[in-house]
Amino acid sequence: MSKVEQKVAVVTGASRGIGAAIATRLAADGFAVVINYAGNAAEADALAGRIEQAGGKALSARADVSDPQAVRRLFDAAEAALGGVDVLVNNAGIMRLATLADSDDALVDSQLAINLKGSIHTMREAARRLRPGGRIVNLSSSVVGLYQPTYGVYAATKAGIEAMTHVLAKELRGRNVTVNAVAPGPTATALFLDGKPQAVIDQLSRLAPLERLGQPGDIANVVSFLAGPDGAWVNGQVLRANGGIV
Ligand SMILES: NC(=O)c1ccc[n+]([C@@H]2O[C@H](COP(=O)([O-])OP(=O)(O)OC[C@H]3O[C@@H](n4cnc5c(N)ncnc54)[C@H](OP(=O)(O)O)[C@@H]3O)[C@@H](O)[C@H]2O)c1
Numbered sequence: 001m002s003k004v005e006q007k008v009a010v011v012t013g014a015s016r017g018i019g020a021a022i023a024t025r026l027a028a029d030g031f032a033v034v035i036n037y038a039g040n041a042a043e044a045d046a047l048a049g050r051i052e053q054a055g056g057k058a059l060s061a062r063a064d065v066s067d068p069q070a071v072r073r074l075f076d077a078a079e080a081a082l083g084g085v086d087v088l089v090n091n092a093g094i095m096r097l098a099t100l101a102d103s104d105d106a107l108v109d110s111q112l113a114i115n116l117k118g119s120i121h122t123m124r125e126a127a128r129r130l131r132p133g134g135r136i137v138n139l140s141s142s143v144v145g146l147y148q149p150t151y152g153v154y155a156a157t158k159a160g161i162e163a164m165t166h167v168l169a170k171e172l173r174g175r176n177v178t179v180n181a182v183a184p185g186p187t188a189t190a191l192f193l194d195g196k197p198q199a200v201i202d203q204l205s206r207l208a209p210l211e212r213l214g215q216p217g218d219i220a221n222v223v224s225f226l227a228g229p230d231g232a233w234v235n236g237q238v239l240r241a242n243g244g245i246v
Helices: 017-029 041-053 068-082 105-129 152-171 198-205 216-227
Strands: 008-011 032-037 057-062 087-090 135-139 178-184 238-241
Touching (some): 017 032, 017 041, 017 087, 017 216, 032 041, 087 105, 087 216, 105 135, 105 152, 135 216, 178 216, 216 238
Parallel strands (some): 008 032, 008 087, 032 057, 178 238
16 A cells, blocks of 8 residues: 555554554554543553554554544544544443343443443444545444343443444445444453453353454454455454354
8 A cells, every 4th residue: 555545443442452453453454543542541552552663554542432532533633644534443432241130220320421322423433524435434233133141231231332323324325335244252352351250261261163262363363354455345243253153
């Protein structure tokens, strides 16, 4: 890709985990990447540095996706620094597990604010601003399908993201912008691993017929496909990437 035609991808929640792998992969694919994060400036800056070191273009940008003004500023900053936005990877998310009976207000509100409202904020800006040929890739989860106990509120936020994926794909008729979701299964990041006993991790790792945990790179490969030329005809779909768990 020459400098003139370099496309720009905004990846939310890209300081760590799956988002960091996606930003790294999209940079290797030739995109200039905006590495959004909420609090972890050091990790986001270090990732931007590694991408630049490898010959790519990256900038880190703090924005809490639950704050609509901050999301507007994130897109403003991307447009000002890089000339426009072609791809949104809507990846920022949190997971708090409890039965519905034990879900307190903070658990409910934080997941609705970051996962669901955050996705609405970023999709809304992308719907207004993405250039023709653009792509929106939303991160859902295979818990939509598995529906295990304690995942109720989290699964509800992801089911909402899948619903908006289908609706927005149709609303963007005529714009040449696709909207899809990727739904990972258990993937080896802090979000999945933190707080789980090793026995539970081992058991969940064996659930998929491929008998291992997903790695962030497995998910980045799928996002790369949807964001790149080979994914151009896929629109309004949810692609589960989970080793066959559901
Ligand atoms: N890991 C899994 O097993 C799995 C499975 C299915 C789906 N997913 C989904 O995949 C996505 C990435 O998950 P992950 O496992 O990579 O999580 P992770 O390792 O916990 O990383 C989460 C990322 O989101 C950012 N973030 C959190 N709250 C934010 C906010 N309010 N505004 C902006 N950024 C925020 C974090 O930034 P800071 O570093 O600044 O905190 C971090 O970069 C999530 O949507 C998750 O639901 C994960």
